[in-house]
Amino acid sequence: MTLIIGIVVVLLAMGLLLLLYGVQIFNRLVTLRNRVDNAFSQIEVQLKRRHDLIPNLVETVKGYMSHERETLEAVINARNQAVGGLTSAAADPSDPAAMAALAGAEKGLSGALGRLFALAEAYPDLKANQNMAQLTEEITTTENKISFSRQAYNDSVTQYNTYRQTFPPVIFANTFGHTQDRELLQFDDENLTQAPKVSFS
Numbered sequence: 581m582t583l584i585i586g587i588v589v590v591l592l593a594m595g596l597l598l599l600l601y602g603v604q605i606f607n608r609l610v611t612l613r614n615r616v617d618n619a620f621s622q623i624e625v626q627l628k629r630r631h632d633l634i635p636n637l638v639e640t641v642k643g644y645m646s647h648e649r650e651t652l653e654a655v656i657n658a659r660n661q662a663v664g665g666l667t668s669a670a671a672d673p674s675d676p677a678a679m680a681a682l683a684g685a686e687k688g689l690s691g692a693l694g695r696l697f698a699l700a701e702a703y704p705d706l707k708a709n710q711n712m713a714q715l716t717e718e719i720t721t722t723e724n725k726i727s728f729s730r731q732a733y734n735d736s737v738t739q740y741n742t743y744r745q746t747f748p749p750v751i752f753a754n755t756f757g758h759t760q761d762r763e764l765l766q767f768d769d770e771n772l773t774q775a776p777k778v779s780f781s
Contacts, residue, residue: 605752612740616762619733620673623765626726627666627686633722634659634693637715641696644706651696658692661685679763686767693719730765737762 638652645652665685668678697716700706741761744753753759 601748602752605749606756608743609740609749609753609756609758612736612743613758616733616736616740617673619729619736620669620765622729623726623733624666624670626722626729627662630689630719630722630726631659631663631666633715633719634689637696637712637719640709640711640715641700641703641706644703644709645699648699651692651699655689655692655696658685658689662689674760674762676760676763679765683766690767726767730767734764737764 634655638655642652662682662685665678665682669675669682672678700712706712743749744758744761
């Protein structure tokens with residue numbers, strides 16, 4: 581009888597330890613997922629800022645570059661696609677397709693802005709425009725913040741994915757609803773950094 585009680589006590593203790601360990605893994609997964617979501621919200625703020633600056637930029641340059649209508653329309657269309665991509669990604673940042681669409685839309689926007697800034701170099705009056713200089717500075721600052729926020733996001737995603745894939749958390753992850761890795765957010769860094777660096781001084 582004493583042996584049976586001892587076995588029951590050992591089994592209960594092992595079950596309790598397993599339960600506590602499972603709770604610890606669950607809490608860690610939730611913490612890391614929340615960090616990823618918070619990091620994405622920081623990117624979202626900066627991308628919205630970028631998107632909000634673009635209509636002002638187009639409005640400023642169109643008086644000087646009225647015959648560059650195709651370029652201006654390309655910027656507006658790319659901006660609208662980027663806004664749509666951000667809306668979809670913000671609705672579900674865990675959706676790989678939405679994140680890929682966001683990255684593609686932002687890459688397209690960066691390319692369109694790069695072409696706009698390159699054309700603007702040929703307009704001395706535009707380069708001297710104080711509003712244009714201010715917008716360029718704001719866009720440069722915003723691009724830097726986007727880059728920093730994206731790096732923080734990707735670091736959080738890597739940390740979450742690594743923990744989720746390691747043993748023993750990988751055993752519990754699906755049970756706790758952490759069924760897939762989060763996607764890294766890859767933008768076209770070259771376009772992002774080149775476009776705003778055009779000098780309007």
